[in-house]
Amino acid sequence: FIPMLLGTCGNTGTQSATMVIRGLATGEIESEDIFHVIKREVFVGLLLGCVLGIFGFVRVYISLQDLWLSLSTGLTFLCALVVATLAGSSLPLIFERLKLDPAVLAGPSITTIMDMLGLIIYFEMAKHLILPHL
Numbered sequence: 001f002i003p004m005l006l007g008t009c010g011n012t013g014t015q016s017a018t019m020v021i022r023g024l025a026t027g028e029i030e031s032e033d034i035f036h037v038i039k040r041e042v043f044v045g046l047l048l049g050c051v052l053g054i055f056g057f058v059r060v061y062i063s064l065q066d067l068w069l070s071l072s073t074g075l076t077f078l079c080a081l082v083v084a085t086l087a088g089s090s091l092p093l094i095f096e097r098l099k100l101d102p103a104v105l106a107g108p109s110i111t112t113i114m115d116m117l118g119l120i121i122y123f124e125m126a127k128h129l130i131l132p133h134l
Contacts, residue, residue, distance in 0.1 A: 001060060001073050009084045009118040010111035016041050016088025017110045021102050034093045045085030049078035072129040076122045084114050
């Protein structure tokens with residue numbers, strides 16, 4: 001289930017970064033709006049994480065009939081998508097505030113960051129939810 005998770009997190013983080021970078025370029029977002037933008041994007045990540053977490057949970061449970069793996073996968077979607085939107089929305093704003101080009105973060109940078117963080121979240125979730133029940 002790792003490719004499904006990492007692909008979703010990379011896309012979510014990249015989309016969040018793209019929306020913020022576009023807002024900065026058009027003047028709709030100022031670097032002073034950092035907390036409002038991050039709060040809005042994290043809320044979107046939370047909603048998306050809940051929906052995809054439920055789908056992930058059901059998909060794994062139907063496939064393997066393993067409650068703890070299903071729970072681990074569903075909660076990983078929730079946590080990782082919140083982190084993806086947090087990273088995707090905050091990093092361009094931080095770059096803007098540091099007078100660096102926020103577009104440098106677009107695409108591969110956010111995807112790479114989220115691949116690493118997504119794996120860490122998945123394995124930590126599995127360690128705490130699955131290993132105690134083996």
